[in-house]
Amino acid sequence: MNKKIINKYTSDNQASNLPDYQQCYQHFKWPSVTTQLNIAYQAIDSHLNTSNENKIALRWLGKQNQCVDFTYRDLAEQTSRFASVLNTLGLESGSRIFSLAGRLPLLYIAALGTLKAGCVFTPLFSAFGPEPIRSRMEIGEANVLVTTMSLYRKKVAKWWQELPHLKAILLIDGAGVLDDGCYALSKLMENANAGLPCVKTSPDDMALLHFTSGTTGKPKGVVHVHQAVVAHKSSAYYALDLHATDIYWCTADPGWVTGTTYGIIAPLCLGATMIVDEAEFEVERWYQILDQQQVNVWYSAPTAIRMLMKAGNEIRTKYDLSHLRFIASVGEPLNPEAVVWSERVLGLPFHDNWWQTETGAIMIANYASMPIKPGAMGLPLPGIEAGIVKRTNKESEQATLEVLSEANQIGELALKQGWPSMFRGYLHQNEKYQHCFTQGWYLSGDLAYRDEQGYYWFVGRADDLIKSSGHLIGPFEVESALMEHEDVIEVGVIGIPDDIAGEVVKAYVTLKSGVIPSEQLQKQLKGFARKKLGAAVAPKEIVFRQNLPKTRSGKIMRRLLKARELGLPQGDISTLESDEQ
Template sequence: MEWKAIRKRSEDFAGANLQDYETSVATFSWSQEQTLLGGLPQGGLNIAHEAVDRHVLAGRGGKLALRCIGRDDRVQDFSYADLQAAANRFANVLARWGVGKGERVFSLLGRTPELYIAALGTLKNGSVFSPLFSAFGPEPIKARMTIGAAKALIVSETFYRRKIEPIRHELTSLGHVFLTDCLDDPPAGATDLAADMAAASDSFETVLTGPEDMALLHFTSGTTGRPKGAVHVHQSVVAHHVTGKLALDLHPGDIFWCTADPGWVTGTSYGIISPLTNGATLIVDQAEFEAERWYRILEKQKINVWYTAPTAIRMLMKAGAGVAKRFDLSNLRFMASVGEPLNPEAVVWGLEAFGMPFHDNWWQTETGGIMIANYRSMDVKPGSMGRPLPGVTASIVERKQGGEIQESAKPMIMGELALRPGWPSMMRAYLNEEERYRKCFAGGWYLTGDLAMRDDEGYYWFVGRADDVIKSAGHLVGPFEVESALMEHEAVAEAGVIGIPDEIAGEVVKAFIALKEGVEPTEGLRKELLGHARKRLGPAIAPKDIAFRKNLPKTRSGKIMRRLLKARELGLPEGDLSTLESEEQ
């Protein structure tokens, strides 16, 4: 079916930070936005100062900054002043143990208060913060800490015993370990963080850092080979602040819930930095997903802005819109999605369950912040990523022979999504991999590796990763289009699509489907779904085969791992599995 645009009424965006898109684009200046932040008292720029200290200096220290909800529903609250004091203590602890400016501090924690305090304290100390997924096993941990030359690690005692002790002797750069829940005498080379914090002063003068000083190190997995360490600098805070304000419509005083784990880039950029710079209250839930628990949090915490992932939205859809209607969600003003493209059906389902659509947006670990978005004040086209942020220049390009980059002028022509370099949160390097970094740029563009199309109104439409696109009998088939069509069927919970070799067509489309609860995989249903896709897409694009799976392989950020489906189908090497959601490597 053809999804109609969701037209916004003026009452839908009364008070929105971005009122007129065209005017905002025409008048926007990154340098002007940077002047609206505080800057360090002695000059320079530091993310932690903008996120916390600036508010305390302005007399807003008593405002609630962070609320952590435990698995047992116990709540820990931190005002901006509390968070400043705790971050200062951690910065003093780092300084005491000889961790200096530019040195890397890694975290291996769940969504505990210590993680948020460590991130801010590390940045105040002028050190570099690098979060790890708490589900990582020893090998991916070792790879990342080795590439990043880890100087210090903050980790729970349980994770230390299971994941760090076996490889500690191989982490040659690691000087010290801080244990967050130390029950007995700490092992050699580690200390009880609680005891260290209790002995530290809650006063600390933030180390003088400049806009181009390294602040964050986020790892992103390639399809093969070792992970890449994307370097982000303190100037990233300008983009974190602005994109939170414009793309997520964050206002001072908002109650904000980002469900992403800080072990990946969204959980840091928008799960820590952006809401704090915008003066919001950040809600953190330590428990795993459970539909009624999530609705209860939305209701009880009076969430205004909610940032979640397509996987979670599809899981809520499984439970049905009726569950949402049992809760008072009247405080909810804006809902956004990130992690992978959001299927049109899920965008529209938001209207049924919440009375408003989900707003998809697009960005990457490398971009450091949201680049393209559906805004509160703009019509939403279900399935579209939206339009570029003010200050971001995007285009659809084609790589020609000889390295020439040619822009596409016509609407809805498939090509590579490209961005003009210069936004503040753009990665500055792949750590120690200059050639790999250089290959991302050509002809004055950052080449994202994502294929997309742009319509005649400037909305961008995701097609797939360049290496995911299927070439079948002369047709280029975007897997997202096929997956979205399959998702329209009432039996389908999730779909992943790949191309498999075919002697005649080159490749043919094969779909892997996870069914909704209570639906049985039968041959009759398989034929019904093939017919549904053929009717919806036509014979050239529809899958030629469908296989049922209980679950599809996904990263913890919610992306379906198509390349893993393909590797397993064809018996190819599986590559880096360190971010796989359901398997601990």
């Protein structure tokens, strides 16, 4: 979409209370937290003995059209029971509790109960294959895994006892005779203490461990502390315009950071009623939920929005969406056409926002109180100082930054250190963590620019990470899995554009001498990768190449693979050794 359309759209949709943003931004101060603070207490127990106590906190919609409600009092009791189960199993504060499950009530209870017990919660995406699951549990030194019977049998049973730190498997639907070390969670919950008080934790105690992919190595464990809840709550209020009176639906899976931060913690801290749908995306079902549950605030992702657009506009006319007052998107840049479409078809524009696993909460957003520029990330949240920077002396240990002050200059998006949800480390990778900061700025790795009005615009990643359906996929992890196949000698992985997912994974494969390329082998490699990595991470396309472009030191040039794939300039190839295109 060109700038004429963007400017016209902006001028036609001026918000009357824009000065509210400027006033709030200039005078905002983060509350100082120096005493005890626990995320679970803020999300659940703080509502006890208030008008929210008997209010619906979580409404669960099952695949078979079940509907189960949990009040704030119910969640307080159930999360205490889960914390009591951990105590009974001998788990101490700081223990690592991992989850691997779909959107089931006990997953949400386990997440909050873990924090209530003073333990560390780590969600895993249930569509991962065995290898991504195992690598993350090894790096994170998992003590307990909460999962289902089906996922346990398919992805965990064969190897979990090889992990030295793993003490127990809690099976959400466990029943009958179970493997040694496995427990039926529901049965344990029945005899647990529903009145167990929340453990008193300090603001800097580790609370959440999220994993994000790396380009050249294993996944990174991103450490967040209990103080992050200050930003969780504040950002939901400012960026999502979320209030206690709202019915709120975040469609993100809890296996990802958005599904934890804004699908569990933030809405409960604000006293809202949140909708949880067990089923996967289906156009008519989503419209039905928005209609029947009278959703006020809806937080979704560009992939899902594009699928709604693809389904056409006629289906939307069957449903009453008059209760919707604010809709937002996250995960990857939302294309401008989607904003204009939602205004026309849904009656509201989608408000895009930007943040990362490392930032812990929304940093830049299009507010309800400001005009939207379709395609822009928006303006920094109160309490957040953003900037566009350029790294200088990159090869030196004394690397410095130049802050680009003029509008429309492309550089790296950076944030001034110090906000409450800023990550406190990469687990066991302190050097990599320290490399993220220079001269008091956190360097995001995202390229962007700031326009004349201060709006930030995403340009692309500065590294090779692939963003598919809002999830970051590390090419190294995919390459490593394919390299385990007996016929493969070399692999290069890139992301290529996709109308629905944004990007999908494409793999260039060099076969061992004597192995003949074939369509059958392509299918076999795809299946091999899906079994190891899961469908969400495995390549959607595989092509064979006799040689891959490499530097003289032998490093595969993913940048060059992508340039050739997309017909872009190849740039500096002075370090390239000969290859066949």
